[in-house]
Amino acid sequence: MDSALIIEKSVVIVAVFVFTMIMAMYSTWAERKVAAYLQDRIGPNRAGWGGLLQPLADGLKLFAKEEFEPNTPNRILFFTGPAIAMSTALITSAVIPWGDKLELFGRTVILQATDIDVSILYVFGIVSIGVYGIMIGGWASNNKFSLMGAVRAASQMVSYEVAMGLSIIALLMMTGTLSLKEIAQQQSGLHWNVFYQPLSFLIFLICAFAETNRTPFDLAECESELIGGYHTEYSSMKMGFYLFAEYANMFISATIISVLFFGGYNYPGMSWVIEHWGNNAGNLLGMLALFVKLCFFIFFFMWVRWTIPRFRYDQLMHLGWKILIPLGIINIVITGIVLLRSEIFAFLGF
Amino acid sequence: MSTVLIIFYILSAITLSMAFLAVFTRNPIHSAIYLVVCMMSIGGHFLLFNSQFLAIVQIIVYAGAIMVLILYTIMLMDLNKEHEVHRPRVTRLVAIILFSLTCIILILIFINSDPVAGTIDRYDNFGEDFQSIKKLGKVLLNEYLVPFEYASILLLTAMIGAVLLSKKEKPGK
Amino acid sequence: MSSLQTISLSGSKKEVSKKEMTFLEKLYLIAIIKGLWITIKHFFKKKATIQYPDQVRPFSPVYRGRHMLKRDSQGRENCTACGLCALSCPAEAITMKAAERKPGEEHLYREEKYAEIYEINMLRCIFCGLCEEACPKDAIYLTISKELVPAQYHREDFIFGKDKLVMPLEMAIRNTQQNSVN
Numbered sequence: 001m002d003s004a005l006i007i008e009k010s011v012v013i014v015a016v017f018v019f020t021m022i023m024a025m026y027s028t029w030a031e032r033k034v035a036a037y038l039q040d041r042i043g044p045n046r047a048g049w050g051g052l053l054q055p056l057a058d059g060l061k062l063f064a065k066e067e068f069e070p071n072t073p074n075r076i077l078f079f080t081g082p083a084i085a086m087s088t089a090l091i092t093s094a095v096i097p098w099g100d101k102l103e104l105f106g107r108t109v110i111l112q113a114t115d116i117d118v119s120i121l122y123v124f125g126i127v128s129i130g131v132y133g134i135m136i137g138g139w140a141s142n143n144k145f146s147l148m149g150a151v152r153a154a155s156q157m158v159s160y161e162v163a164m165g166l167s168i169i170a171l172l173m174m175t176g177t178l179s180l181k182e183i184a185q186q187q188s189g190l191h192w193n194v195f196y197q198p199l200s201f202l203i204f205l206i207c208a209f210a211e212t213n214r215t216p217f218d219l220a221e222c223e224s225e226l227i228g229g230y231h232t233e234y235s236s237m238k239m240g241f242y243l244f245a246e247y248a249n250m251f252i253s254a255t256i257i258s259v260l261f262f263g264g265y266n267y268p269g270m271s272w273v274i275e276h277w278g279n280n281a282g283n284l285l286g287m288l289a290l291f292v293k294l295c296f297f298i299f300f301f302m303w304v305r306w307t308i309p310r311f312r313y314d315q316l317m318h319l320g321w322k323i324l325i326p327l328g329i330i331n332i333v334i335t336g337i338v339l340l341r342s343e344i345f346a347f348l349g350f
Numbered sequence: 351m352s353t354v355l356i357i358f359y360i361l362s363a364i365t366l367s368m369a370f371l372a373v374f375t376r377n378p379i380h381s382a383i384y385l386v387v388c389m390m391s392i393g394g395h396f397l398l399f400n401s402q403f404l405a406i407v408q409i410i411v412y413a414g415a416i417m418v419l420i421l422y423t424i425m426l427m428d429l430n431k432e433h434e435v436h437r438p439r440v441t442r443l444v445a446i447i448l449f450s451l452t453c454i455i456l457i458l459i460f461i462n463s464d465p466v467a468g469t470i471d472r473y474d475n476f477g478e479d480f481q482s483i484k485k486l487g488k489v490l491l492n493e494y495l496v497p498f499e500y501a502s503i504l505l506l507t508a509m510i511g512a513v514l515l516s517k518k519e520k521p522g523k
Numbered sequence: 524m525s526s527l528q529t530i531s532l533s534g535s536k537k538e539v540s541k542k543e544m545t546f547l548e549k550l551y552l553i554a555i556i557k558g559l560w561i562t563i564k565h566f567f568k569k570k571a572t573i574q575y576p577d578q579v580r581p582f583s584p585v586y587r588g589r590h591m592l593k594r595d596s597q598g599r600e601n602c603t604a605c606g607l608c609a610l611s612c613p614a615e616a617i618t619m620k621a622a623e624r625k626p627g628e629e630h631l632y633r634e635e636k637y638a639e640i641y642e643i644n645m646l647r648c649i650f651c652g653l654c655e656e657a658c659p660k661d662a663i664y665l666t667i668s669k670e671l672v673p674a675q676y677h678r679e680d681f682i683f684g685k686d687k688l689v690m691p692l693e694m695a696i697r698n699t700q701q702n703s704v705n
Contacts, residue, residue, distance in 0.1 A: 040569075041571070
């Protein structure tokens with residue numbers, strides 16, 4: 001293999017990894033700031049300008065904390081739980097297209113860690129593995145609250161994966177590809193999928209909230225009933241990993257929503273910019289556009305968190321199985337009819 | 351040895367050891383987790399064949415859905431040593447005989463099956479990606495349409511059966 | 524009876540109705556958007572936080588905070604260690620030890636007797652102000668320090684002695700100057 005290609009890919013991979021980490025770190029800061037602003041407070045502002053060093057201080061604090069281990073039946077599984085949660089949260093970003101391509105040092109750098117044929121399925125697969133991090137951690141804690149939290153989280157994530165998959169199928173029928181890069185390319189010039197598939201977008205958005213265990217679906221860690229949920233027994237950086245994984249997941253969900261439904265790195269007038277200012281400028285602006293979109297969705301996650309109260313568990317299951325899944329199926333049928341309208345008209349004899 | 355072969359041996363070692371561990375562990379949760387790792391390593395075998403779709407589907411369906419549900423049920427059940435059922439010796443004997451028979455049948459099938467060499471040649475000559483989802487979808491919905499639909503009907507029946515089983519009978523009836 | 528049910532003494536009685544929701548209401552989408560609108564309005568509102576050590580909220584004139592043992596216009600301590608404040612204190616937070624004024628100390632203490640040790644345990648104090656009412660010499664005040672008792676790391680640090688309680692000399696001088704101007 002070409003050694004330059006290996007260097008290029010490693011640089012892209014490290015950049016994506018670092019970017020994911022930094023975004024997850026600053027999501028914790030943003031969460032606290034947004035929560036404060038929505039409640040007429042100021043939020044962290046002591047560490048650094050506007051509290052910008054707060055995530056570092058938090059991390060330092062978590063590292064310095066005592067590592068407490070409960071009387072667990074299996075120490076290895078107790079350690080594996082947060083490790084799985086963290087790694088699954090981080091490796092999802094491998095298939096996200098951050099931009100089209102850049103021309104640097106006479107090479108064409110594709111702004112994506114890997115462009116596999118089945119990117120969306122890859123994301124789904126990784127997300128479904130992420131359930132294990134919560135389940136194993138909750139079970140290995142040897143605590144009934146942790147177990148309850150783990151069971152709740154797992155059943156919630158499994159249920160909403162179904163509705164999420166159905167909402168995506170309607171989108172895939174339209175795009176005809178499973179590759180995130182091609183989906184992003186098809187949406188150039190304001191042909192954003194959200195205008196063609198609003199119902200699919202709504203279902204996907206709701207499921208994304210449930211998949212990331214965020215309010216109003218954060219039943220896995222509702223303090224009033226379950227103390228801390230599955231991470232009750234965790235302390236120090238192991239708990240930090242769980243919290244970090246939640247924010248990394250939120251970042252990934254926000255990115256995938258922007259790529260699938262809001263045109264990814266496309267922005268109005270992209271072709272004009274590429275024509276007049278060159279390819280690199282156009283694509284750098286595209287990365288900025290994607291960044292703005294995903295920041296908005298991260299903000300939206302937080303905004304909803306401080307607006308809507310938590311669901312009851314039966315309401316959650318009712319919404320998932322009896323409303324979102326039928327809606328998803330109806331959406332698939334409607335999409336099918338619209339896509340095959342000429343054939344249907346021909347069949348009916350119009 | 352080529353890199354692919356080394357990876358294959360490592361993967362096979364993981365798959366087999368995890369499968370045996372899943373069978374021999376007393377703790378049901380550990381057993382389920384070994385099975386999960388086993389399923390994922392089988393996904394790795396699919397990746398070695400360059401079939402990304404099957405690998406991912408293997409992980410989503412087996413590791414992500416079925417095993418989660420199994421783990422879920424095991425966690426909810428109270429599985430202590432006292433509740434372990436002791437099966438009579440006859441059932442064990444029958445189980446061993448049935449398993450050996452299945453093994454013989456499988457081995458015979460593998461021995462008598464058409465070797466893959468011819469297929470690989472064809473694969474090379476076509477220069478087309480037979481593992482892409484487009485190709486798979488076309489094959490499934492053209493050549494194998496009837497078995498595909500039968501499989502879906504089978505799944506539907508299973509689903510209806512599950513709904514029927516879980517439905518409570520009304521006290522009035 | 525029916526008239527009794529319609530009476531509203533407070534004027535804010537509301538009839539609770541449990542009617543079936545319409546389809547649009549059942550979707551909750553409009554309600555959610557309304558809620559989001561309310562929270563986003565708060566996002567841009569003026570913040571209510573007062574960042575305490577940097578900014579201090581203006582005290583009300585009748586606030587009761589950290590005690591201060593007053594000095595008179597010539598900078599002498601008012602307190603004569605009569606013990607009435609300790610007697611009146613419901614939380615038993617005050618202790619003191621009296622001493623006799625030596626010749627040559629007239630510029631320090633106003634009367635012949637003064638408090639050699641005067642301690643208030645701020646963990647016990649309930650800031651009721653009874654010591655201030657009991658004092659016959661106008662020596663102890665809870666209202667002039669314009670300060671709250673700060674947080675400490677050790678319990679011993681909350682026992683405030685004369686070094687923290689007595690009005691600083693500069694403050695007494697300033698007061699005197701202001702009074703003479705007036």
